[in-house]
């Protein structure tokens with residue numbers, strides 16, 4: 458791997474420029490009378506690695522397809538690399554790489570023939586490198602070199618996925634859209650995928666990623682957004698997002714215990730009765746201080762706290778809260 462969570466953050470890897478690669482204002486996208494995206498704003502800087510996360514059906518792919526120029530916005534404005542991705546397709550497409558959730562290949566071509574054909578058709582323009590060199594490097598990094606002469610129809614699902622990534626990145630694009638690029642890949646292939654993408658991002662490529670693997674966003678994204686039900690619920694750096702999320706103390710006590718005095722300690726617990734216990738969940742912005750209060754209360758009343766846990770805010774917790782529709 459070329460990156461680690463700490464080395465990849467904006468604080469240590471400067472985003473190339475303050476110019477904007479992707480901007481959307483009041484973006485709405487509809488399928489007939491059904492509106493899938495309800496007026497979102499996005500601003501992604503050149504060189505940034507941006508992760509668009511969200512629940513199933515939240516509108517991520519619809520948003521990505523609109524930014525990629527596959528469909529016009531129903532209303533609002535979209536700018537990609539300074540142009541309208543739908544109307545200015547001819548000038549913008551050669552500068553972007555796109556990896557869709559599913560790709561269509563000509564099954565009878567070999568892997569290498571597919572790469573060469575793709576480079577010719579896409580008028581991709583690798584930065585100062587010949588097509589052969591770019592293909593050889595991609596095949597190597599993605600562990601497909603041994604499959605260069607294999608017909609595409611003979612590839613496994615994961616190998617096809619890696620070939621798809623190779624095609625999306627072969628032109629060394631200024632902007633790379635990745636829609637769930639590692640779905641179905643084994644851990645080794647996922648590492649290789651991120652090695653290739655991180656290398657491009659380090660060289661200046663702006664990356665816009667959708668994924669259901671939250672740890673990928675945590676590890677690689679400079680900024681992220683979480684979509685739910687056609688809107689952006691949360692947006693910012695990982696630190697921004699986690700700072701807004703409370704830590705949580707949780708435990709269970711016997712159902713006969715009077716838990717109401719916890720509220721009088723200045724805490725805001727939620728109580729969930731189970732057949733024999735009361736489960737107490739306590740969001741807190743002061744984990745150590747409030748844990749101290751809870752333990753002192755238990756000590757004073759000689760109570761045993763069953764299944765006691767104290768957890769810092771996590772992206773998974775933010776995601777869970779967003780997905781149940783709580784305000785973010």
Ligand SMILES: Nc1ncnc2c1ncn2[C@@H]1O[C@H](COP(=O)(O)OP(=O)(O)OP(=O)(O)O)[C@@H](O)[C@H]1O
Nearest residue numbers: 488491492493511512513514515516517518519520
């Ligand atoms: N071609 C279509 N016609 C009608 N509705 C569609 C079409 N494509 C998507 N939708 C609907 O638009 C909404 C957003 O779908 P979209 O694929 O953008 O979500 P997503 O966030 O990418 O979901 P997932 O994580 O499941 O891939 C969903 O309710 C979906 O059913």
